[in-house]
Amino acid sequence: MSDNFSDDNIINDNVSRTWIKIEFSLFLIGQIVSIPCYIFVLYHFLAHKITRRALHNHVIIILLIYNFIDLTVDLSLTMTYSLFDIVSPFSPIVCLLWQFIDYGIWYGTISLMFWASIERHILVFHSNIIRTKQRRIILHYIPLLFFSLYTPILYFYLIFLYPCDHVFLSTHVRCGSLCYFYSAPVWFIYYDTLAHYTIPILLITLFSSILILRFIKQKSRLKQAIKWRQCRKMIIQLSLVSISYLVFDLPYIIIIIVQSSGYPNFGSEIITPYISHLVYVPPIVVPYATLLSLPRLKYKLRSLLIWKRNRRIIAPITVVQ
Incomplete structure (x- = not known):
């Protein structure tokens, strides 16, 4: 994520340890229930060839992996880190990997969503041009x-190859700021925040x-022109x-936009302890949002449950005469 999130390094004194423990527990539960999904x-x-080869599923597959x-x-x-105020486990490799995922992969999900919001227009309304x-x-x-x-390639270069001296701190989130921040031109810092996060989120909306x-407007025409169910599913x-x-x-972006418009203290009391961590919720929610859009979902879940139940059936006892 952008270093706008670096304010996480300083925990607001008004935030009680109770809230941090509650937040940790909620995210932990979210992780546990999301991984099977x-x-x-x-x-x-x-696993299914037709589903795997469908064009509209390609971006979703990569998005799920990221x-x-x-x-x-x-x-x-x-x-x-939020719970213990220390990076654990702490090592240069862990720090570099965390920074790469937090920037390169996380920004990659935003870029993919941006492209998906554009490509759906092509697939739904102009599918003939990609035949x-x-x-x-x-x-x-x-x-x-x-x-x-x-973004993965860009931040792989900036984090692993860019010529600068790395300083890793176990008491800072992501082990401190990325080293290129100290020598990168100012325009790139603004470009980083606007092009990789703020503008894509607004355009996705x-x-x-x-x-x-x-x-909704062209529903009647679409029913006659293309497969209605596939269009609706996309x-x-x-x-x-x-x-x-x-x-x-959006809450984080709105606060940043207002602060940049001449109100630097707007939302400052809530952005670090509460709002900034909301951006970690989508990875928990996305698989369930995708799950709800799967065709014949009830059939697939029923088949899975029946398969598990059949595995538990004990073999009949053979009576020896």
């Missing part, structure tokens, strides 16, 4: 690769809202996943 949803996408990394590594290290293999490469696979790898409005899938980001990221 990730496994189930990813298995559904990857969010799973955030959930298991970034959130674990962040909440452990050929060449057009799919240009309009689907190349943008998907770009938005998937842009805009494009997702327009998509829903277009869908809209529901994007809407549920987008909402999980917008609900928990």
